[in-house]
Amino acid sequence: MMVVSVKRQYLRTLILLAIFVAYLLGGSAIFHAIESKDEEENINKTKVFTQELQQQFNLSDEEFAYLVTTIRSNPYIGKMDRKWNFTQALFFSTTVVTTIGYGVLAPSTEAGKGICIIYALFGIPITILLYQSVGDIINAFFAYLIRSFKKTMGKVPRVRNLELGIFDGLLTMTFFSGGAATFAFLESWSYLDGFYYCFITLSTIGFGDYVALQKHNHHMNHSAYLGLCIIFIMLGLAVVSSGLNLFIRFTMEITTTDQTKKEIDKTALKMITLLTMTNIIIHACICYNLPP
Amino acid sequence: MMVVSVKRQYLRTLILLAIFVAYLLGGSAIFHAIESKDEEENINKTKVFTQELQQQFNLSDEEFAYLVTTIRSNPYIGKMDRKWNFTQALFFSTTVVTTIGYGVLAPSTEAGKGICIIYALFGIPITILLYQSVGDIINAFFAYLIRSFKKTMGKVPRVRNLELGIFDGLLTMTFFSGGAATFAFLESWSYLDGFYYCFITLSTIGFGDYVALQKHNHHMNHSAYLGLCIIFIMLGLAVVSSGLNLFIRFTMEITTTDQTKKEIDKTALKMITLLTMTNIIIHACICYNLPP
Ligand SMILES: [K+]
Numbered sequence A, B: 001m002m003v004v005s006v007k008r009q010y011l012r013t014l015i016l017l018a019i020f021v022a023y024l025l026g027g028s029a030i031f032h033a034i035e036s037k038d039e040e041e042n043i044n045k046t047k048v049f050t051q052e053l054q055q056q057f058n059l060s061d062e063e064f065a066y067l068v069t070t071i072r073s074n075p076y077i078g079k080m081d082r083k084w085n086f087t088q089a090l091f092f093s094t095t096v097v098t099t100i101g102y103g104v105l106a107p108s109t110e111a112g113k114g115i116c117i118i119y120a121l122f123g124i125p126i127t128i129l130l131y132q133s134v135g136d137i138i139n140a141f142f143a144y145l146i147r148s149f150k151k152t153m154g155k156v157p158r159v160r161n162l163e164l165g166i167f168d169g170l171l172t173m174t175f176f177s178g179g180a181a182t183f184a185f186l187e188s189w190s191y192l193d194g195f196y197y198c199f200i201t202l203s204t205i206g207f208g209d210y211v212a213l214q215k216h217n218h219h220m221n222h223s224a225y226l227g228l229c230i231i232f233i234m235l236g237l238a239v240v241s242s243g244l245n246l247f248i249r250f251t252m253e254i255t256t257t258d259q260t261k262k263e264i265d266k267t268a269l270k271m272i273t274l275l276t277m278t279n280i281i282i283h284a285c286i287c288y289n290l291p292p
């Protein structure tokens, strides 16, 4: 029995590895094709603009190249505003413990780097425990709603994973749509960019190409906006994790034991996948067909 | 019973929230203090340098400010090398599915952004399943080693969480130290910066302030180095997750059921914490006392 289980584990890992490598290569081909074409166009456009700029300021190629390199290598040139005020430090700390790590702010001192490592080491587990705890409360609340509804309908008040998955899916959709619209409004982005920001943030990828709270905002004062951002991130991670917990419970149970297999509602995962696909299609329509 | 359990869940969440808020505020105060002082010094130093630069190229304040803003807002100015080649796209795809998201490369086209969202949606679960699977194999191998050793010593071949935790801790330490030294050598960084890069990468924070594979490397050819980076990231995540799984199993069991509580070796967590602390102290000594 043990040997079979180990063999199965190896086979499973090999299959996953094959899928992973194929997925990476496929993705790279697509991103390379799309983005390099756009990059080429931008570089060509910029070449003309660069020449005009050089003529305007009477700079030789060498002088201009030296200026560009110098300005790029020293982020303090031309920066009037202090970046490391308390508000931004609070936003920075949030991006560390959530592992979003936009990188618009990062420690540059040796002490800062060392403290950042220790800070993350204890902060990440605390944060995961917190938003998973909030996620559990959300699921408990949904279970309570479903049970109450079934009772009033005279049915057996049993909550199935499928029903919980649908509620989680709907909440996630609402959260992403609402977040996208809110950030698009507050940061003057298109709806696609707002949605992209929400996704890149709540998936904790955090590229740092779109980051809230970076410009002097006209709509809200800074502290209120910071509070909104932190609450959005933490609640969003709770919402995503409450949905993800269903998925993890599902995969953990099929990989570790066969005993509890019967308990799992396989249709739950199918429905969640279906909901996700519907979500993608709806948003694709909003983002690409309607004017931003 | 149910009411007590719900109450306990609320209390637990409230305590976690209090710890989280205190931890955020404390961290922000420290980072603000350290980094804003350094920032102030750098800005003052740069002011003098900026004036020299302006005089050298005979530029007025307005002209220089315009040049800096223009160069900063258009990343294509002065860029000769294409960023989106296949190698970099492959590295980019790796940072998406692992949620590291350095952000040195990010999609700038609408199509690229949309595809990136869908790509991450399916890629992240695949990647988690893969590195957790590899992590399970690592733990199974350690369990086999411990069992074999105990058999030859004539003891009962039972593997305790404590022993597994020590092995995971030692492997993680070795991996971080080895990675730090390797990247410090290949990228000409100090050991602290190499360690900081490994930590920020394998915690999936991924600020993007230190990123491997960004300069034309003298030590290795590009494809071999890319392969090394991807293998380091995936193996590193497997190593970290194999240790983290022990921690998650521990916290899940104390929060959900009381039945299996007895099975858990509480000393395991203590030992892992102790190992982590020792690790931090050793590295702090290496990074701050010895010359880089
Ligand atoms: K990240």
Ligand SMILES: [K+]
Pocket: A099, A100, A101, A102, A103, A204, A205, A206, A207, A208, B099, B100, B101, B102, B103, B204, B205, B206, B207, B208
């Ligand atoms: K990041």
